[in-house]
Amino acid sequence: MQKIATALLSYGMSGKVFHAPFLELHPGFELIGAWERSKKKIHEDYPLVKSYGTLDEVLADPEVELIIVNTPTETHFDYAKQALLAGKNVLVEKAFTTTAAEAEELRDLAIESKRKLTVFQNRRWDSDFKTVKDIFDKQILGSIVEAEIHFDRFNPNLSAKPHKEVKSPGSGVLKDLGPHIIDQALVLFGFPDSLFADVRSTRQNSVVDDWFDITLFYDTFRVRVKSSYFVREPLPSYILHGKKGSFLKSRGDVQEDDLKAGKKPMVTDWGKEPEFRSGVLHTEIEGLEVREHVPTLQGNYYHFFEELFQYVKKSGKNPVPADDAVKTMKIIEAAIESSETKTHITF
Known part of the structure; x- marks a missing residue:
């Protein structure tokens, strides 16, 4: 199998936790190295x-394909653009860019340069979302x-990572957790x-947004996406109500916690939620009312990397x-516009 020689643009948490373990596991990838500015840590692993x-x-290395x-959001556009112009295929972390115009430029550049461009919306492969x-x-x-x-989270303290708490085009929860649930x-x-949104700061001394509530308007239904750092007792993370019934599901995917704990991912036996986190389905099936717990499907980010390899x-x-991003x-x-102007935005 011809492997994809891959380089990371940082080896912090995302490189160590979300990418390197799956690049090591998948037989179609070879981790070539990482750009490390000050702390040289990749050789430890x-x-x-x-x-x-x-x-x-990195750009000049002929091995790198x-x-x-996986650097801070405000750098994504510049680094991804340089990589595409250097003839490399590119995977960009979320948020893809800081503006829609930047996102469109990268999408168009990838098409013009005949390079492959994709976005790491890994939460599509979470067990909870797959079940929903x-x-x-x-x-x-x-x-x-x-x-x-x-x-939602309960985390009233400011992050120890400076780039997360300094006001910049890429900071704030709307561009951190927002891309996951919006996607x-x-x-x-x-x-x-159309949509209507409220975006604000709630933590003491916070200068970046850490709370948002967005209502998406569709012809016959509404969808609310929301994030807060002051939710000690959470609601179900997924709530769907239809004309026949409802489905409620907690955010229960175990992959991030397991990876942070140093567990190595596997192709098969990985990403299984505990049974007590199963969702509740209450609906009507063939004329009969049904209320039952639904077993959670298995999540696995490996499948993202398998699709990336095939791509x-x-x-x-x-x-x-990229068009999704x-x-x-x-x-x-x-x-952001809706929150600042307190108006309903129509697309």
Whole structure:
């Protein structure tokens, strides 16, 4: 199997937790190295790979076929653009860019340069979302009337990572957790007709947004996406109400916690939620009222990397096309405008 030689643009949490373990696991990838500015840590885990001192070194390396842009959001556009112009295929972390215009430029540049470009919306491969999508796709709730997707936490303290708490085009929860649940809403329901949003700061001394509530308006139903750092007792993270019934599901995917704990991912036995986190389905099936717990489907980010391999090497489908990320950025921009002007935004 011809491997995809891959370089990371940082080896912090995302590189160590979300990318390197799956690049090591998948037989179609080879981790070549990482750009490390000050702390040289990749050799602690992968002693045989390269530690690049500059971005130019990564771009000039003829071995490198794929570059993963996993740096702070405000750098994504510049680094991804340089990588595409250098003839590399590119995987960009969320948020894809800081503006919709930047997202469109990267999308168009990838097409012009005949390079492969995708976005790491890994939460599509979470166990909880896969289960919600399965219930939705089976249409056993009837026509959807309303839905909610939450990504809530209880964390009143400011982050120890300076770039997360300094006001910049890429900071704030709307561009951190927002892309996850906005993308999930778009996967399920498509692009809305309009939206209304409230975006604000709630933590003491915070200068970035850490709370948002966005209502997406569709012709016959509404979808709410929401995030807060002051939710000690959370609601279900997924709430779907249809004309036949409802489905409620907690955010229960275990992959991030397991990866942070140092567990190595596997192709098969990985990403299984505990049974007590199963969702509740209350609906009508063939004229009978049914209320039951639904076993959670298995999540696995490995499948993203398998689709990425097929996309780059076998002309398979793009796991997350750049155009999907353009739509997410349009929602984020409209949400900011709606909150600032206190108006309803129509697309």
